[in-house]
Amino acid sequence: MSKSTSKRQEAAVQRRQAILDAALEIFAEDGFAAARLDDVAEKAGVAKGTIYLSFKDKEDLFEQLLISAVAPVLDRMEALTGEPELSLDRLLQGLFELFRTQVLGTPRQEVIRLVITEGRRFPRIARIYHREVISKGSEIVRRVAQAAHRRGELSSDELARFPQLVFAPMVLAVIWGSVFSRIEPLDVEGLLAAHRQVLTRTATKRSSRS
Amino acid sequence: MSKSTSKRQEAAVQRRQAILDAALEIFAEDGFAAARLDDVAEKAGVAKGTIYLSFKDKEDLFEQLLISAVAPVLDRMEALTGEPELSLDRLLQGLFELFRTQVLGTPRQEVIRLVITEGRRFPRIARIYHREVISKGSEIVRRVAQAAHRRGELSSDELARFPQLVFAPMVLAVIWGSVFSRIEPLDVEGLLAAHRQVLTRTATKRSSRS
Amino acid sequence: MSKSTSKRQEAAVQRRQAILDAALEIFAEDGFAAARLDDVAEKAGVAKGTIYLSFKDKEDLFEQLLISAVAPVLDRMEALTGEPELSLDRLLQGLFELFRTQVLGTPRQEVIRLVITEGRRFPRIARIYHREVISKGSEIVRRVAQAAHRRGELSSDELARFPQLVFAPMVLAVIWGSVFSRIEPLDVEGLLAAHRQVLTRTATKRSSRS
Amino acid sequence: MSKSTSKRQEAAVQRRQAILDAALEIFAEDGFAAARLDDVAEKAGVAKGTIYLSFKDKEDLFEQLLISAVAPVLDRMEALTGEPELSLDRLLQGLFELFRTQVLGTPRQEVIRLVITEGRRFPRIARIYHREVISKGSEIVRRVAQAAHRRGELSSDELARFPQLVFAPMVLAVIWGSVFSRIEPLDVEGLLAAHRQVLTRTATKRSSRS
DNA sequence: AATGAATGAGGCTTCATTCAT
DNA sequence: GATGAATGAAGCCTCATTCAT
Numbered sequence: 001m002s003k004s005t006s007k008r009q010e011a012a013v014q015r016r017q018a019i020l021d022a023a024l025e026i027f028a029e030d031g032f033a034a035a036r037l038d039d040v041a042e043k044a045g046v047a048k049g050t051i052y053l054s055f056k057d058k059e060d061l062f063e064q065l066l067i068s069a070v071a072p073v074l075d076r077m078e079a080l081t082g083e084p085e086l087s088l089d090r091l092l093q094g095l096f097e098l099f100r101t102q103v104l105g106t107p108r109q110e111v112i113r114l115v116i117t118e119g120r121r122f123p124r125i126a127r128i129y130h131r132e133v134i135s136k137g138s139e140i141v142r143r144v145a146q147a148a149h150r151r152g153e154l155s156s157d158e159l160a161r162f163p164q165l166v167f168a169p170m171v172l173a174v175i176w177g178s179v180f181s182r183i184e185p186l187d188v189e190g191l192l193a194a195h196r197q198v199l200t201r202t203a204t205k206r207s208s209r210s
Numbered sequence: 211m212s213k214s215t216s217k218r219q220e221a222a223v224q225r226r227q228a229i230l231d232a233a234l235e236i237f238a239e240d241g242f243a244a245a246r247l248d249d250v251a252e253k254a255g256v257a258k259g260t261i262y263l264s265f266k267d268k269e270d271l272f273e274q275l276l277i278s279a280v281a282p283v284l285d286r287m288e289a290l291t292g293e294p295e296l297s298l299d300r301l302l303q304g305l306f307e308l309f310r311t312q313v314l315g316t317p318r319q320e321v322i323r324l325v326i327t328e329g330r331r332f333p334r335i336a337r338i339y340h341r342e343v344i345s346k347g348s349e350i351v352r353r354v355a356q357a358a359h360r361r362g363e364l365s366s367d368e369l370a371r372f373p374q375l376v377f378a379p380m381v382l383a384v385i386w387g388s389v390f391s392r393i394e395p396l397d398v399e400g401l402l403a404a405h406r407q408v409l410t411r412t413a414t415k416r417s418s419r420s
Numbered sequence: 421m422s423k424s425t426s427k428r429q430e431a432a433v434q435r436r437q438a439i440l441d442a443a444l445e446i447f448a449e450d451g452f453a454a455a456r457l458d459d460v461a462e463k464a465g466v467a468k469g470t471i472y473l474s475f476k477d478k479e480d481l482f483e484q485l486l487i488s489a490v491a492p493v494l495d496r497m498e499a500l501t502g503e504p505e506l507s508l509d510r511l512l513q514g515l516f517e518l519f520r521t522q523v524l525g526t527p528r529q530e531v532i533r534l535v536i537t538e539g540r541r542f543p544r545i546a547r548i549y550h551r552e553v554i555s556k557g558s559e560i561v562r563r564v565a566q567a568a569h570r571r572g573e574l575s576s577d578e579l580a581r582f583p584q585l586v587f588a589p590m591v592l593a594v595i596w597g598s599v600f601s602r603i604e605p606l607d608v609e610g611l612l613a614a615h616r617q618v619l620t621r622t623a624t625k626r627s628s629r630s
Numbered sequence: 631m632s633k634s635t636s637k638r639q640e641a642a643v644q645r646r647q648a649i650l651d652a653a654l655e656i657f658a659e660d661g662f663a664a665a666r667l668d669d670v671a672e673k674a675g676v677a678k679g680t681i682y683l684s685f686k687d688k689e690d691l692f693e694q695l696l697i698s699a700v701a702p703v704l705d706r707m708e709a710l711t712g713e714p715e716l717s718l719d720r721l722l723q724g725l726f727e728l729f730r731t732q733v734l735g736t737p738r739q740e741v742i743r744l745v746i747t748e749g750r751r752f753p754r755i756a757r758i759y760h761r762e763v764i765s766k767g768s769e770i771v772r773r774v775a776q777a778a779h780r781r782g783e784l785s786s787d788e789l790a791r792f793p794q795l796v797f798a799p800m801v802l803a804v805i806w807g808s809v810f811s812r813i814e815p816l817d818v819e820g821l822l823a824a825h826r827q828v829l830t831r832t833a834t835k836r837s838s839r840s
Numbered sequence: 841a842a843t844g845a846a847t848g849a850g851g852c853t854t855c856a857t858t859c860a861t
Numbered sequence: 862g863a864t865g866a867a868t869g870a871a872g873c874c875t876c877a878t879t880c881a882t
Contacts, residue, residue: 008882012845031331033243036872047847052874117327119389121241130393155411158404164386164396165405168378175381176374179329183340186374194368195375198409201365222862247856257864259858268856432841451751453663457877467843469879478877537747539809541661550813575831578824584806584816585825588798595801596794599749603760606794614788615795618829621785638861642866666851677868679854688852847879858868 016054018044021107023065028110032062032118062118066125069111070132076102077133081140088148088159089200091141092166096192099170104188112174138163159199169195226264228254231317233275238320242272242328272328276335279321280342286312287343290350298358298369299410301351302376306402309380314398322384348373369409379405436474438464441527443485448530452482452538482538486545489531490552497553500560508568508579509620511561512586516612519590524608532594558583579619589615646684648674651737653695658740662692662748692748696755699741700762706732707767718778718789719830721771722796726822729800734818742804768793789829799825 022044026035037058041048055061080086080094103109119126141163148154159165173188180186232254236245247268251258265271290296290304313319329336351373358364369375383398390396442464446455457478461468475481500506500514523529539546561583568574579585593608600606652674656665667688671678685691710716710724733739749756771793778784789795803818810816 008845015845031241031243031327033241034331037874038872048873049848049875050846053845058873116385116389117241121244123392126389127393130390134390135394156407158408162401162404164382164401165379165408168382168405169375171382171385172374172378175326175385179326179336180340180344182333183337184345191372191374194372195378197366198368198375218862225863246854251865258856259864260862262857263862435842451661451663451747453661454751456875461844468877469843470841472878473841536805536809537661541664543812546809547813550810554810555814576827578828582821582824584802584821585799585828588802589795591805592794592798592801595746595805599746599756600760600764602753603757604765611792611794614792615798617786618788618795638866645866667853668851678852679869680867682853683866843880843882845879845881847877849875849877851875852873854870854872856868856870858866859864860866861864 012054015044015046015050019046019051019054019061020065020068023061024069024107024110024114027062027065027114032058032114032121037061059122063122063125066111066114066122067128069108070128072108077137077140081136085147086144088144088154089196091144092196092199095137095141095166096170096196099173099192100189103170104173109174109177112171113178116171116175137167141166166199225254225256225260229256229261229264229271230275230278233271234279234317234320234324237272237275237324238317242268242324242331247271269332273332273335276321276324276332277338279318280338287347287350295357296354298354298364299406301354302406302409305347305351305376306380306406309383309402310399313380314383319384319387322381323388326381326385347377351376376409435464435466435470439466439471439474439481440485440488443481444489444527444530444534447482447485447534448527452478452534452541457481479542483542483545486531486534486542487548489528490548497557497560505567506564508564508574509616511564512616512619515557515561515586516590516616519612520609523590524593529594529597532591533598536591536595557587561586586619645674645676645680649676649681649684649691650695650698653691654699654737654740654744657692657695657744662688662744662751667691689752693752693755696741696744696752697758699738700758707763707770710770715777716774718774718784719826721774722826722829725767725771725796726800726826729803729822730819733800734803739804739807742801743808746801746805767797771796796829 019040022042023035023040025043026040029035030039035058037051038048040061041051044051051061055064076098080091080098086094103112115125115129119129142160145154145157145159145163149157149160169191173186173191176186177188229250232252233245233250235253236250240246240249245268247258247261250271251261254261261271265274286308290301290308296304313322325335325339329339352370355364355367355369355373359367359370379401383396383401386396387398439460442462443455443460445463446460450456450459455478457468457471460481461471464471471481475484497518500511500518506514523532535545535549539549562580565574565577565579565583569577569580589611593606593611596606597608649670653665653670655673656670659665660669665688667681668678670691671681674681681691685694706728710721710728716724733742745755745759749759772790775784775787775789775793779787779790799821803816803821806816807818
C-alpha cells in the first residue's frame with residue numbers, strides 16, 4: 001500500500017537534484033577547475049558536506065552531472081528515429097526545432113558547453129557523450145541522408161559521409177552564445193533556417209532538373 | 211636599421227617567446243585554471259620568477275599569449291582579401307587551405323581551442339578575437355557571397371547573412387579533435403571538402419539552369 | 421533478585437556493550453585520533469547517533485571503554501593477593517600465567533596497548549590505571565619480595581624497591597606484538613619463562629649458600 | 631676553493647632541521663594523527679607551505695623524522711661492539727650509561743616513544759628501527775651473553791636467547807615517563823641499577839660456587 | 841529510544857605571487 | 862636581470878556532533 005518512496009527518500013532525491021542543478025550553474029559559469037564546491041553548496045542551499053553524501057568528490061559530481069543530462073535529450077531524439085522514411089527536410093526541421101526548444105536557452109545548452117570545454121580532460125564523459133548522443137544523432141542523419149540520396153532527393157552523399165555537417169552550426173551557436181554574443185548577438189534561429197536552406201537546396205537541385 | 215637591439219635585449223625577447231610557447235602548450239593541455247606556472251617555467255627553461263618580469267600575472271600571461279597569436283593568422287587571411295572579384299569557390303578553397311596548413315596540427319589550433327573554452331571568462335580576449343579574426347573573416351565571406359549572389363552565382367544570400375555557416379565545420383573540427391578524436395577520428399579534409407561541395411553546389415543550381 | 425531490569429533495559433545494556441567492544445577494536449587498530457565513530461557504529465551494528473545515547477562524546481567513549489576494562493583484570497589479580505606467604509616463584513608463575521591466559525591474544529592486550537599509546541593524552545585514564553592496576557600489582561610484588569628477602573629467599577631487595585622489573589618484559593611483549601611481531605615474531609612464553617628464571621635464580625643464590 | 635655548501639644551501643639545511651625538530655616536539659606531544667602541521671610550522675618559525683619544500687606530505691615528514699633520528703644512536707651503540715671480550719657487567723654498564731645520557735630527557739626518548747606508539751601504523755618505520763636498532767642491539771647482547779656463558783660467567787643462556795630481557799626496563803622507563811611519571815615518578819637510574827644487579831647476580835651465583 | 845542525513849569546523853595540500861640573493 | 866625558496870590564501874574533503882523523523 002505504501003508508496004515505495006518514503007518522504008525521506010524523496011527529500012534525498014530532491015536534494016541531490018538541487019545539488020546537480022546548482023553544480024551545473026557553477027561549473028558552467030566557472031569551468032570545472034575554477035568552480036568552488038562552496039558555491040555549489042550555497043546555491044543548492046545545503047552545507048558543504050552534504051555534497052559528499054551523494055558524490056564521491058568534485059570530479060564525481062561533475063561526471064554525474066553530465067551523465068544525468070544525457071538521458072532526456074536522447075529520448076527526444078530517438079522519437080525522431082521512429083519515422084522510417086523521413087525526408088531530409090523534415091528531419092532537419094525536427095532536429096533544429098529540438099535544438100531551439102530543448103537546448104537553446106536551457107540548462108542543456110550549458111551541458112553541451114561543458115562537454116565542449118572540459119571533454120578533453122574527462123575522457124569518460126567524452127565517451128559517454130559520443131556513444132549516447134553523437135553516434136546516435138549521426139546515425140539518424142546518415143540513414144535519412146542515404147535514403148534521400150537513393151530517392152534522388154539528395155544529389156550527393158556528403159551528409160551521409162559527414163553527418164557532422166548538419167550539427168556544426170549548432171555547435172557554433174552554442175560556442176558563440178558563450179563567447180561572442182555579448183559582443184555581437186547571433187540570430188540562432190536565422191542561422192539554422194539559413195543552414196537548412198543551404199542543405200536542402202542542394203537536394204532541390206537535381207529534383208528541379210528532373 | 212638600428213643596431214639598438216643589444217644581445218641582451220635579444221635574449222630577453224627570446225626568453226619571452228619561450229615563455230609564451232611553453233604557456234600555450236600548458237594552457238592548452240590543462241586549461242587556464244588548472245595550468246600551473248611551475249610547469250610553464252619548466253617547459254620554457256626559466257625560473258618561475260622570470261615569468262613575472264614579462265607578465266603581470268597569470269591572467270596577463272594568458273591574454274598576451276592569445277593576443278600574440280592573433281596577428282600572424284590575420285596577415286594570411288588579409289592576403290585573401292586582396293583579390294577583388296573572388297569566386298566563392300576560390301574563397302572557400304583558400305580558407306580551407308589556410309585552415310588545413312596553418313591551423314590543423316599547429317599551435318594555432320590550440321589557440322582557437324583556448325578562445326573557445328576560455329573566451330567566456332576572458333571578455334577582453336573574446337573582444338580581440340572577434341575584432342581581429344571573426345569580424346574580418348566574416349567580412350570577407352560576406353563580401354564575396356554578396357558579389358556571387360549579385361552575379362547569380364549564388365541563388366540566395368544565406369552566406370552573406372550568416373558567414374558563420376562557412377566557418378562552423380572548422381570550429382567543429384577543432385572541438386572534435388580535442389574531445390572525440392581518440393574515440394572516433396575525424397577526416398577533417400574530407401569534412402571540409404564535403405562542406406565546400408555543399409556550399410558551392412547550392413551556387414551551381416541556378417547557374418546550371420541559366 | 422530484582423525483576424527491575426526489563427527486556428528493554430537488557431537490550432540497552434547489550435547495545436552499550438556492543439559499542440564498547442567495537443570501540444576497543446577500532447581504537448586499538450587506528451588509535452584514538454584516527455579512529456572513526458562511523459566505523460565503531462558499523463562494527464557495533466548500531467547507528468552513529470546511538471553512540472551518543474550512552475556516551476557524551478568520542479573522548480568519553482574512549483575513557484569508559486578503558487575504565488570498563490579495568491575491573492575484570494583486577495579481580496583476577498586480587499585473587500593472588502589472598503595467599504599470605506606466597507613464594508616469589510609461585511607469584512611469578514601466577515602472574516605470568518594470568519598474563520598468558522587473560523591478556524595475551526585477548527582484547528585486554530589491546531587495552532594495555534591503548535593505555536601505553538594514549539595514556540599521555542588521557543591523564544584520567546593513566547590515573548585510573550595506575551590506581552587500579554599498577555599500584556596494586558606493584559604492591560603484591562613488593563610484599564612478596566620483601567617477605568622473600570626477609571626469609572633469605574632473595575639475596576637483595578631490588579624487586580621490593582622496583583616491582584616494575586617484574587612487569588617490564590610483559591610490557592615489552594605487548595609492544596613487540598604490536599610493532600615488531602610481523603618482522604620478527606617473539607616467543608612470549610619463552611621470554612617470560614626465561615625472565616622468571618633470571619629473577620628466581622637470583623633468589624636461589626643465597627639459599628644455595630646456606 | 632669554495633666551500634661546497636653555499637650559504638643558501640646551509641640555510642636550507644638549517645631550515646629543514648628546524649622543521650624536523652619542531653615536528654618531533656609536536657608529534658611527540660600529540661601523536662601523528664592529532665598533530666597539526668600548522669603547529670609544526672609555527673614552532674619551526676616557517677610558513678606552512680615551507681614544510682612541503684622538504685617533505686612530500688605529513689606522513690613523509692613523520693617518517694623522515696624518525697629515520698633521521700636513527701643514525702646517531704646507532705653510531706654510539708656500535709662503539710660498544712668494538713671491544714671483543716666484554717664482560718656482561720661492563721656491557722650493561724655501557725648500555726645503561728648510553729641510555730641515561732643519550733636518551734633519557736633528550737629528544738631521542740621521544741623518538742622511541744613514537745616508535746612504540748605509532749610503529750604499528752608505520753610498518754616502514756618499524757622495519758627500519760628493527761633493522762638498525764633492535765637487531766643490532768640484540769646481537770651485541772647475544773654475543774656477550776654467549777661468551778659470558780661459555781666462560782662460566784653466566785650460569786645460563788637466557789639472555790642469549792632473549793636479549794630483549796636486557797632492554798625491557800628501558801622500554802618500561804620510556805613508557806612510564808610518558809604515562810605515569812606525573813602520578814608516581816620513577817627513579818630510572820635506580821631501576822636500571824637494580825636491573826643490572828639482578829642480571830649480573832645471576833652470573834655471580836655459579837662463579838661463587840666454583 | 842534509535843536512526844542516519846545533515847552540518848560545518850578544521851586540517852592537509854596546492855600554487856600564484858613575492859623578494860632576498 | 863634572473864633565480865627559486867618562501868609565503869599564505871584558498872579549496873577540497875573528513876568526520877565529530879546534532880536533530881528531525
